[in-house]
Amino acid sequence: MCERDEIVVERYKEGAYKKETDSGIKLKEYYTPTDTKYLRYEEINDPGQFPFVRGIHADMYRGKIWTRRMLVGFGTAKHTNERLKYCIKLGASGLCVVCDTPTQLCIDSDHPLALNEAGLVGVPFASLKDMEELFDGIAIDRVSISFQTPGDPGPVIFSQFIALAQNRNISLQSLRGSTTNEPALKMFGYETMNPMDISLKLSTDVIEFCVENNIKFHPVVIGGYVFRENGLNAVQELGVSMAAAALCLEEAVKRGLNIDQVAPRIAMVFSVGSDFFEEVAKFRAARRMWAKLVKGTFNAKEDHSLALTLSAHTSGITLAARQPINNIIRSAYEFLSAILGGCQAVDFSSYDEPFSTPSELASRISLNTQNITAYETGILSVADPLGGSYFIENLTNEIEHEGWKIYKKIIEMGGLIKAYDKGWIRNLIDEQIQKRQVAFEKKERIIVGVNEFKIPDEEEEKLPIHFNPPGATEEQVKNIKQLKNTRNNRETEKALERITKKLEKGWSHNLIPEIVQAVQCYATIGEIWGTVRKTIGLSYDPFESFI
Amino acid sequence: MEKRKIRVLITKIGLDGHDLGAQLIAKILRDAGMEVIYLGKFQTPKRIVSAVISESVDIIGISVLSPNHILLIPEMTDLLKKHDMSHVKVIVGGIVPEPFASQIIEHGVNKIFAHHSTSEDIINYIKQQVTREGR
Numbered sequence A: 001m002c003e004r005d006e007i008v009v010e011r012y013k014e015g016a017y018k019k020e021t022d023s024g025i026k027l028k029e030y031y032t033p034t035d036t037k038y039l040r041y042e043e044i045n046d047p048g049q050f051p052f053v054r055g056i057h058a059d060m061y062r063g064k065i066w067t068r069r070m071l072v073g074f075g076t077a078k079h080t081n082e083r084l085k086y087c088i089k090l091g092a093s094g095l096c097v098v099c100d101t102p103t104q105l106c107i108d109s110d111h112p113l114a115l116n117e118a119g120l121v122g123v124p125f126a127s128l129k130d131m132e133e134l135f136d137g138i139a140i141d142r143v144s145i146s147f148q149t150p151g152d153p154g155p156v157i158f159s160q161f162i163a164l165a166q167n168r169n170i171s172l173q174s175l176r177g178s179t180t181n182e183p184a185l186k187m188f189g190y191e192t193m194n195p196m197d198i199s200l201k202l203s204t205d206v207i208e209f210c211v212e213n214n215i216k217f218h219p220v221v222i223g224g225y226v227f228r229e230n231g232l233n234a235v236q237e238l239g240v241s242m243a244a245a246a247l248c249l250e251e252a253v254k255r256g257l258n259i260d261q262v263a264p265r266i267a268m269v270f271s272v273g274s275d276f277f278e279e280v281a282k283f284r285a286a287r288r289m290w291a292k293l294v295k296g297t298f299n300a301k302e303d304h305s306l307a308l309t310l311s312a313h314t315s316g317i318t319l320a321a322r323q324p325i326n327n328i329i330r331s332a333y334e335f336l337s338a339i340l341g342g343c344q345a346v347d348f349s350s351y352d353e354p355f356s357t358p359s360e361l362a363s364r365i366s367l368n369t370q371n372i373t374a375y376e377t378g379i380l381s382v383a384d385p386l387g388g389s390y391f392i393e394n395l396t397n398e399i400e401h402e403g404w405k406i407y408k409k410i411i412e413m414g415g416l417i418k419a420y421d422k423g424w425i426r427n428l429i430d431e432q433i434q435k436r437q438v439a440f441e442k443k444e445r446i447i448v449g450v451n452e453f454k455i456p457d458e459e460e461e462k463l464p465i466h467f468n469p470p471g472a473t474e475e476q477v478k479n480i481k482q483l484k485n486t487r488n489n490r491e492t493e494k495a496l497e498r499i500t501k502k503l504e505k506g507w508s509h510n511l512i513p514e515i516v517q518a519v520q521c522y523a524t525i526g527e528i529w530g531t532v533r534k535t536i537g538l539s540y541d542p543f544e545s546f547i
Numbered sequence B: 001m002e003k004r005k006i007r008v009l010i011t012k013i014g015l016d017g018h019d020l021g022a023q024l025i026a027k028i029l030r031d032a033g034m035e036v037i038y039l040g041k042f043q044t045p046k047r048i049v050s051a052v053i054s055e056s057v058d059i060i061g062i063s064v065l066s067p068n069h070i071l072l073i074p075e076m077t078d079l080l081k082k083h084d085m086s087h088v089k090v091i092v093g094g095i096v097p098e099p100f101a102s103q104i105i106e107h108g109v110n111k112i113f114a115h116h117s118t119s120e121d122i123i124n125y126i127k128q129q130v131t132r133e134g135r
Helices: A003-013 A077-089 A128-134 A153-167 A185-187 A196-212 A223-228 A235-254 A259-265 A276-297 A326-340 A361-378 A388-411 A416-421 A424-441 A472-486 A488-506 A512-520 A525-535 B020-031 B045-055 B069-082 B098-105 B119-132
Strands: A094-098 A143-148 A176-177 A220-222 A264-271 A309-314 A345-347 B005-010 B035-040 B059-064 B089-094 B112-113
Touching: A003 A176, A077 A094, A077 A128, A077 A361, A094 A326, A128 A153, A143 A153, A153 A196, A153 A512, A153 A525, A176 A220, A185 A196, A185 A235, A185 A416, A196 A220, A196 A235, A196 A259, A196 A512, A220 A235, A223 A235, A223 A264, A235 A259, A235 A264, A235 A276, A235 A388, A235 A416, A235 A424, A235 A512, A259 A264, A264 A276, A264 A326, A276 A309, A276 A326, A276 A388, A309 A326, A309 A512, A309 B045, A326 A345, A326 A361, A326 B005, A388 A416, A416 A424, A424 B020, A424 B119, A488 A512, A488 A525, A512 A525, B005 B020, B005 B045, B020 B059, B020 B089, B020 B119, B035 B045, B045 B059, B045 B069, B059 B069, B069 B089, B069 B098, B098 B112, B112 B119
Parallel strands: A094 A143, A143 A176, A220 A264, A264 A309, A309 A345, B005 B035, B005 B059, B059 B089, B089 B112
Antiparallel strands: none
């Protein structure tokens, strides 16, 4: 027998099954009523009923298909605007915008460290002008808009959005969507140079502003996706997300806000990994955990507080640079988990994620994956189709149980910030990423086309990848410099002074009205954060020591 | 006399914050017996080169995700040259699409490791490169 024949024989006999899920939950050969007998139906209940395991609406996707969207952000606001319109044309039912790195770090496009970075991996939100151009020709009151921005830029981007609505005479109550605005991301790869306490304060200001003005926009989206993509497994993603939610809710309650006005406004975004059933169960478990947390710990009374709005972003870390067309299949399965798990909105890491920001083609495939699923498979006709499966209900329980263990550990340490300061979070991440790499190298974790089923380099697929429009960064830098020269600088300075004065009155005073006013005078994100930093005794430029 | 350990500088460049790869590779190289100077995020070409000089490292490892590398890495290799530090090897890991890959190789980067590279590939390469220099 030649060597090739031997491989074929080996393959005939091999088994690809796993004895446990990706996060280590033991799996049996099959499940029976014994595995769910301790579970009363009230703990699952109908879709739309507490504890919302089976979804937050009784009619689920019959009432409304999940919001189909695609992450966009590159070049200048004008470039991103064109792509947003392209996504709408392809059937996106919501918009999703990601900011560039200078915006993430709250510096302007003309900051010395931003000169090579503006508009590279997201769109700049340096001033209201960017926001205006971004949504030129788009009815912002008629489409849900999600700003995927980590913690610190959130309050400023939110204020730019409010200012744009004001200028277009749009009622703030008609705005739908979300800002990530999630300070906990600073502990998971999105560090900024601003201290946690001021970030939390401003994040809470956005919540309070939405409550006071009856804006039905999600001011905070708890960032499970980021926790997960930084290496955590599904169970840890759940536990940490609940701890991050507790941190956010505590701050809001401390501010004197009514939990039943806050909780319905908080959403979560999770990653969707490759372990299909574990991911389905994770979304189901997340809703039950949230319902218990908000009811038990925060004494929320109303149903809409207890029903968790969930969105999903298919995983980027599971995608491969080898035979990248395979990524379309990976994302489709992940997406299916999210839908069988009952998510309200989904966006994708597209198949070219291992190379660049999404190309037009990749955006189209991502949206079409959603459209094919919605319109061709019949999958959305019945709510929670996997509910009642001995396996799924058992797995949902197990995952919830393990998730609470992580949550309780964090709370025992004094909450998420203390757990981070003690290095516990860092250790958790280190442990997980190492485990993942070892499993990959030992081929315990098979990635098709990467460590098995490989093809020769010369046969590798050559994808049309997206490069930024030439000159976009330079154009953005030029525009922001021009803006600073041509706006009414006296008015801008006065508006910034009002931020200082309000902040000096005490941190419980909401800064958003003053930030909106400053934004209206075309104050930039760097100037607004610089003013805040200076007022609390920090350097105006967060990167002063780096230049 | 005990042989001096291989000294590696691991860093991110520019404002991109995705440092999972950098953290992982730092740990892998430490476990392989090398001395790792971990510079972290938000590093400029100037800061990296001054760390190279003060820490007298044998090799620089830059972990990239953002396309900012196509401008910042050549800026850094130019600075290395200017300071007579061209003998210090430069390896890059992460997302480097063509034609950027060929361009940074032309500009003095010695090797690029894609994200399917194994620990062994990287460790062996470093050992080979640094011993070949006759340390």
